Amino acid sequence: MRTKLTPVADALAHLLSCARKTGHSEHIPLVEALGSVLAEDIRADLAVPAYDNSAMDGYAILASDCDERGGELVVTQTIAAGHPGQPLVAGTAARIFTGAPIPEGADAVVMQENTTRERDRVTILHPPRVGENIRLAGHDIAVGTTVLEKGRRLQPQDLGLLASLGLTAVEVWRPLTVALLNTGDEVVTQGRVLKPGQLYDSNSFTLAGLLQSLGMEVIKLGIVSDDLQATVQALQNAARQADCVITTGGVSVGDADFVKAAVEQLGSLSLWKLAIKPGKPFSFGRLGEIPFFGLPGNPVAVFITFVTLVRPFLLKMQGVSEPSLVTLNVRAGFSVAEAGSRQEYLRVRLEQHEDGGPIARLYPDQSSSVLTSLSWADGLTVVPINTTVQPGQWLEYLPFKGVL
Numbered sequence: 001m002r003t004k005l006t007p008v009a010d011a012l013a014h015l016l017s018c019a020r021k022t023g024h025s026e027h028i029p030l031v032e033a034l035g036s037v038l039a040e041d042i043r044a045d046l047a048v049p050a051y052d053n054s055a056m057d058g059y060a061i062l063a064s065d066c067d068e069r070g071g072e073l074v075v076t077q078t079i080a081a082g083h084p085g086q087p088l089v090a091g092t093a094a095r096i097f098t099g100a101p102i103p104e105g106a107d108a109v110v111m112q113e114n115t116t117r118e119r120d121r122v123t124i125l126h127p128p129r130v131g132e133n134i135r136l137a138g139h140d141i142a143v144g145t146t147v148l149e150k151g152r153r154l155q156p157q158d159l160g161l162l163a164s165l166g167l168t169a170v171e172v173w174r175p176l177t178v179a180l181l182n183t184g185d186e187v188v189t190q191g192r193v194l195k196p197g198q199l200y201d202s203n204s205f206t207l208a209g210l211l212q213s214l215g216m217e218v219i220k221l222g223i224v225s226d227d228l229q230a231t232v233q234a235l236q237n238a239a240r241q242a243d244c245v246i247t248t249g250g251v252s253v254g255d256a257d258f259v260k261a262a263v264e265q266l267g268s269l270s271l272w273k274l275a276i277k278p279g280k281p282f283s284f285g286r287l288g289e290i291p292f293f294g295l296p297g298n299p300v301a302v303f304i305t306f307v308t309l310v311r312p313f314l315l316k317m318q319g320v321s322e323p324s325l326v327t328l329n330v331r332a333g334f335s336v337a338e339a340g341s342r343q344e345y346l347r348v349r350l351e352q353h354e355d356g357g358p359i360a361r362l363y364p365d366q367s368s369s370v371l372t373s374l375s376w377a378d379g380l381t382v383v384p385i386n387t388t389v390q391p392g393q394w395l396e397y398l399p400f401k402g403v404l
Contacts, residue, residue, distance in 0.1 A: 005275035019316035035215035036172035047138035066127035109133035151321025173319035179242035183250035249297030278368035298368035336389035347377035
């Protein structure tokens with residue numbers, strides 16, 4: 001009997017409903033927190049900036065000391081960033097530099113381009129409004145503000161934001177540990193001479209890189225031979241060491257494909273075979289309580305199923321509040337004449353069209369074994385089920401920069 005293929009959207013919804021956070025957090029130095037997921041809301045205990053300061057180089061004055069034509073004031077002090085000045089006496093001005101504290105008694109800053117100076121006197125050519133060129137205390141962050149919420153994966157700019165609050169450490173969710181297993185008698189490790197019918201392992205390197213880019217820890221457990229008992233033992237060993245287990249190959253229904261049977265001995269599968277191209281022989285289940293993913297053996301299918309399905313699951317399990325992929329819409333620079341029965345992910349590169357806008361160019365060989373296509377491409381276009389494509393048609397585009 002033919003197995004009904006699960007649509008990609010349904011598979012993703014099921015996966016996200018099954019993802020459970022590990023529940024363990026740790027306090028780590030801010031300098032080590034890039035890519036980590038916040039385990040708590042961050043609220044500001046101080047204002048940023050902490051004091052009123054000048055937005056540019058110029059002169060701090062009391063705006064009412066100038067009429068509509070300007071005026072001439074005596075310069076009584078110079079205030080540099082990091083050095084508070086003296087209270088400003090009415091009828092005087094303070095030379096002030098960008099970022100320097102506004103002296104008591106001043107309520108505006110005249111930028112130096114709107115002044116002329118001779119010795120200790122400055123002429124205001126264009127009188128300022130009250131508050132002009134002054135950055136008020138807390139105008140960026142007010143005390144008590146929630147600046148970042150729990151579940152955010154920290155980006156470089158976030159680290160700067162937290163540092164501006166004086167933080168040196170942050171509470172984050174512990175990184176997931178993911179075990180990788182390759183299957184197949186034809187797969188060998190680098191350093192060995194290939195025999196007829198053999199090929200070098202590439203999948204574990206692709207997956208390890210993808211996982212490490214998410215800040216996760218990787219356990220590479222090598223290659224499992226095409227044997228049911230060996231596969232069962234390898235999966236048991238992997239489940240004891242990791243928060244999640246991922247295999248590649250061996251999830252089809254051939255005589256030498258033992259992963260499905262082994263998983264069903266140790267646990268259960270809730271997904272098997274998807275309406276996705278490439279990547280149809282995809283499976284998901286549990287080894288006891290440990291989540292399990294069985295990915296296809298072809299390297300392109302491994303990459304595509306990971307970024308579209310496994311990555312969002314792992315990010316939610318890691319504690320990310322919004323793990324879904326962000327996609328764009330681009331115009332196709334190619335055609336697809338035949339509608340398919342599976343949602344297809346095509347390797348493309350964006351180029352500039354003659355009208356100035358971006359257009360997606362197709363890699364000429366879309367075989368799931370052509371790993372060079374992924375290095376050439378900068379993203380994937382999505383062709384829905386039962387859909388043909390004409391040049392210029394708008395398609396959903398998944399940029400690699402959003403997932404790597």
